Amino acid sequence: RKEVEQDPGPFNVPEGATVAFNCTYSNSASQSFFWYRQDCRKEPKLLMSVYSSGNEDGRFTAQLNRASQYISLLIRDSKLSDSATYLCVVWGGGFQKLVFGTGTRLLVSP
């Protein structure tokens, strides 16, 4: 089983749509959780950290369910510029390194 699993997509949505991505992780001792964004042939960039209480940053909302070992990202009012690959990332649990999912690709069309 992969340490971090994501649906690879692609998710094709029109501008203005709401889209949700999910991610599961296998190590119950994981401590920190993130969503990164990676544009084609570019480096990953931190989108937001994910907290147990849930957190929001503009159009983006992240949720963490530790009991189910499940992380989600909700994007409201999608923009063309949101087209990218979204990486679910986990850290901790005895491993001092970031563990990346393979990413979910989002394509927003006009």
Next chain:
Amino acid sequence: NAGVMQNPRHLVRRRGQEARLRCSPMKGHSHVYWYRQLPEEGLKFMVYLQKENIIDESGMPKERFSAEFPKEGPSILRIQQVVRGDSAAYFCASSKTGSPSTDTQYFGPGTRLTVL
């Protein structure tokens, strides 16, 4: 404040040659991480270094790969006797404290290695 710098951005090597990838962390950062991204795959951790020390190299292949982060100068990822399977994007990241719970890893633009 310059970000993480990597060079070269693109590197072409023939099988059997050596590849040297360089990474200069952000100013004030003493923790460096190397990741590899194979085509259509996620980033995989390779090695974590702090000035002059290797902290965790659990993701490094046992042979042909080595990394260093000297007191002065950039971190170097060295791949000896490259093979076609080494073709990938190699990303370097740096952080200030080494603790993602309180600190962010910032990524460089990557080096794309192509082995002919």
